[in-house]
Amino acid sequence: MSQLKRTTLRQVADHANVSPMTVSNFVNGRFELMTSEMREKVGRSVKALNYRRNYGAHLLRTSKLWSIGIIVVDASDHYLSDGYTTQIVSGISNTLNEKGFSTLLQGVKPSEFGTSNMFRNVQTDGMCVLLSGSDEQRAHQFDLIRELHQPTVLFLEEPDEASDAICAVMQNDYSAARTLTQHVLKRQPNSVLILTSGENEWAAVNQRVSGMRDEIRSNGSVGDLYIIPTGDGRQRDVIQVFDEHVSKHGHPDAIMCINDEIALATLKALKQAGVNVPEQTCVTGFNAFGLHDITDVTLTTMRSPAYEMGQTGAHELLRALEDGRFEQETIVMPIELVNGTSA
Amino acid sequence: MSQLKRTTLRQVADHANVSPMTVSNFVNGRFELMTSEMREKVGRSVKALNYRRNYGAHLLRTSKLWSIGIIVVDASDHYLSDGYTTQIVSGISNTLNEKGFSTLLQGVKPSEFGTSNMFRNVQTDGMCVLLSGSDEQRAHQFDLIRELHQPTVLFLEEPDEASDAICAVMQNDYSAARTLTQHVLKRQPNSVLILTSGENEWAAVNQRVSGMRDEIRSNGSVGDLYIIPTGDGRQRDVIQVFDEHVSKHGHPDAIMCINDEIALATLKALKQAGVNVPEQTCVTGFNAFGLHDITDVTLTTMRSPAYEMGQTGAHELLRALEDGRFEQETIVMPIELVNGTSA
DNA sequence: ATGAAAGCGCTAACAG
DNA sequence: CTGTTAGCGCTTTCAT
Numbered sequence: 001m002s003q004l005k006r007t008t009l010r011q012v013a014d015h016a017n018v019s020p021m022t023v024s025n026f027v028n029g030r031f032e033l034m035t036s037e038m039r040e041k042v043g044r045s046v047k048a049l050n051y052r053r054n055y056g057a058h059l060l061r062t063s064k065l066w067s068i069g070i071i072v073v074d075a076s077d078h079y080l081s082d083g084y085t086t087q088i089v090s091g092i093s094n095t096l097n098e099k100g101f102s103t104l105l106q107g108v109k110p111s112e113f114g115t116s117n118m119f120r121n122v123q124t125d126g127m128c129v130l131l132s133g134s135d136e137q138r139a140h141q142f143d144l145i146r147e148l149h150q151p152t153v154l155f156l157e158e159p160d161e162a163s164d165a166i167c168a169v170m171q172n173d174y175s176a177a178r179t180l181t182q183h184v185l186k187r188q189p190n191s192v193l194i195l196t197s198g199e200n201e202w203a204a205v206n207q208r209v210s211g212m213r214d215e216i217r218s219n220g221s222v223g224d225l226y227i228i229p230t231g232d233g234r235q236r237d238v239i240q241v242f243d244e245h246v247s248k249h250g251h252p253d254a255i256m257c258i259n260d261e262i263a264l265a266t267l268k269a270l271k272q273a274g275v276n277v278p279e280q281t282c283v284t285g286f287n288a289f290g291l292h293d294i295t296d297v298t299l300t301t302m303r304s305p306a307y308e309m310g311q312t313g314a315h316e317l318l319r320a321l322e323d324g325r326f327e328q329e330t331i332v333m334p335i336e337l338v339n340g341t342s343a
Numbered sequence: 344m345s346q347l348k349r350t351t352l353r354q355v356a357d358h359a360n361v362s363p364m365t366v367s368n369f370v371n372g373r374f375e376l377m378t379s380e381m382r383e384k385v386g387r388s389v390k391a392l393n394y395r396r397n398y399g400a401h402l403l404r405t406s407k408l409w410s411i412g413i414i415v416v417d418a419s420d421h422y423l424s425d426g427y428t429t430q431i432v433s434g435i436s437n438t439l440n441e442k443g444f445s446t447l448l449q450g451v452k453p454s455e456f457g458t459s460n461m462f463r464n465v466q467t468d469g470m471c472v473l474l475s476g477s478d479e480q481r482a483h484q485f486d487l488i489r490e491l492h493q494p495t496v497l498f499l500e501e502p503d504e505a506s507d508a509i510c511a512v513m514q515n516d517y518s519a520a521r522t523l524t525q526h527v528l529k530r531q532p533n534s535v536l537i538l539t540s541g542e543n544e545w546a547a548v549n550q551r552v553s554g555m556r557d558e559i560r561s562n563g564s565v566g567d568l569y570i571i572p573t574g575d576g577r578q579r580d581v582i583q584v585f586d587e588h589v590s591k592h593g594h595p596d597a598i599m600c601i602n603d604e605i606a607l608a609t610l611k612a613l614k615q616a617g618v619n620v621p622e623q624t625c626v627t628g629f630n631a632f633g634l635h636d637i638t639d640v641t642l643t644t645m646r647s648p649a650y651e652m653g654q655t656g657a658h659e660l661l662r663a664l665e666d667g668r669f670e671q672e673t674i675v676m677p678i679e680l681v682n683g684t685s686a
Numbered sequence: 687a688t689g690a691a692a693g694c695g696c697t698a699a700c701a702g
Numbered sequence: 703c704t705g706t707t708a709g710c711g712c713t714t715t716c717a718t
């Protein structure tokens with residue numbers, strides 16, 4: 001351990017018998033300002049003393065933090081458990097790290113937003129945020145973020161108010177949901193069950209449900225539409241909620257789930273109940289993740305490029321850091337239908 | 344945007360007509376050093392000027408960064424795609440964030456380790472690392488980490504050399520693999536196929552394979568043992584590798600996969616080939632993840648508490664930060680057998 | 687091409 | 703209780 005004292009620039013300078021300034025130039029790669037022998041001499045001393053610059057002092061002078069905060073709002077402790085979120089985060093952090101930025105990651109519960117130390121002690125040049133929670137909670141989260149006066153990329157939803165310090169990177173969940181629903185409606189179902197997530201409330205999920213509902217309504221041929229949350233979205237909950245629904249209202253002709261995990265659990269519940277898919281009913285997912293085709297009946301779902309979304313957001317943020325403002329308010333990524341055998 | 348000039352401590356002091364020191368005390372919550380009217384007066388000025396302290400200057404004086412680096416070494420871009428890793432990371436970051444620490448997350452390829460800016464520009468008080476790569480690569484990674492002279496928690500493997508600046512938090516993969524293998528050997532298989540991961544090389548995986556091999560050898564009743572890597576571990580690769588093996592050597596009596604994802608893909612390949620599980624052959628996984636029971640044949644696998652592992656590691660790190668050294672060199676978390684229907 | 691001086695914004699230590 | 707002094711380690715600016 002021995003945190004002792006780390007080597008300072010001055011110590012290196014003394015060791016090499018040069019001025020601190022020359023060492024500073026060396027450390028910052030300004031080699032054109034010195035002879036090659038000087039460069040070598042200083043290099044030796046730097047290596048010999050295992051010098052690494054003091055981040056705080058450097059920061060005080062340059063006031064560029066080279067660090068971006070990533071905030072993921074999630075109701076559960078396991079804020080990285082969702083494969084989709086996780087891919088976005090990978091895309092962001094890889095892109096930023098490549099450009100020399102550090103990424104400060106923080107998972108936060110909707111109710112605890114604002115008490116997080118990212119707000120008390122700002123140490124970032126910009127922000128990437130994935131919000132969740134009720135509409136009011138998300139609006140509150142959004143306000144706090146604005147007060148930071150940092151360039152911010154908002155993922156998966158649009159800000160209430162536009163601003164040249166904020167950029168939204170999203171997919172068009174509403175329109176994708178309508179597309180998927182059109183596909184399902186070809187089967188002319190009389191009853192449709194929409195299974196949403198429970199604990200977590202994401203703007204994207206609301207958009208999907210709206211899209212499905214609107215498409216069904218405008219089509220007009222569906223008799224019964226049920227929209228039901230599935231507890232914390234885990235398999236056991238989904239199966240229980242589903243079975244309960246069936247015992248009350250019978251088997252629906254089509255089941256649309258707002259994500260793939262819920263869809264897989266539903267497929268399992270149907271299997272256990274001896275209902276054949278896609279003959280007797282059909283099932284759809286959303287946000288195709290790695291295992292959407294692991295079951296023998298593969299999922300019909302929608303896919304959008306989550307990792308690329310992270311990359312895109314990160315790039316925009318870096319550009320905004322340079323230009324002082326975002327060029328675009330909103331960037332919409334494409335979503336495509338993944339044709340499985342489940343619908 | 345308008346980064347303009349942020350308010351300084353001195354400006355607040357002038358605004359409130361007090362000395363900078365009093366403002367500093369206020370900002371740092373040392374209220375016992377001032378009268379309540381003074382506290383209010385300063386508080387008003389702080390609020391009015393929207394003062395937030397300069398992180399660099401603060402750092403320069405206090406030299407406590409309040410930030411911990413998390414490095415995940417992974418051969419692919421999607422370093423957060425593995426659910427197990429992801430849970431560990433959640434556990435670490437939640438625990439640290441609660442205690443007021445920031446977490447700097449960085450995914451790094453085995454070959455690029457060391458060029459990462461976490462090494463060039465140390466801005467952390469401690470480290471949490473998940474290594475992967477060949478033995479030499481991991482040894483090299485480990486050396487670089489030691490040179491940082493930071494308290495470090497190493498996950499999922501043991502360091503070559505002990506040190507009071509390093510603590511290993513792991514599960515006993517070797518012994519768990521033997522336990523699981525004993526379970527499989529009850530079926531008295533004549534041929535056993537072990538499917539390992541391909542692209543990524545984790546110490547934990549090597550331990551598992553060793554455990555399986557040793558148990559099988561010491562048992563002595565198995566005729567043929569095949570150990571085969573599965574490309575990048577994705578479904579398509581696994582199925583292809585598996586089918587290829589079968590066409591050469593026929594169907595094995597037991598298939599042990601070093602993780603659940605590979606096991607699920609194998610189940611699918613068997614289904615497609617019309618082989619019944621567990622009647623005609625059996626399949627096991629490892630590191631039970633959320634979907635180990637999503638298929639109709641549920642996986643027999645091993646489970647260990649990944650999230651808790653992250654929590655434990657983070658706690659130890661914080662203790663080490665206070666005490667100047669780790670109390671324990673190694674912490675081993677329990678692993679339990681999850682009895683599914685696949686074996 | 688190299689060096690000297692000054693000061694970034696804050697807080698520890700001490701003085702009043 | 704409040705204020706003054708000094709300096710953390712670095713880099714910008716200007717002089718040599």
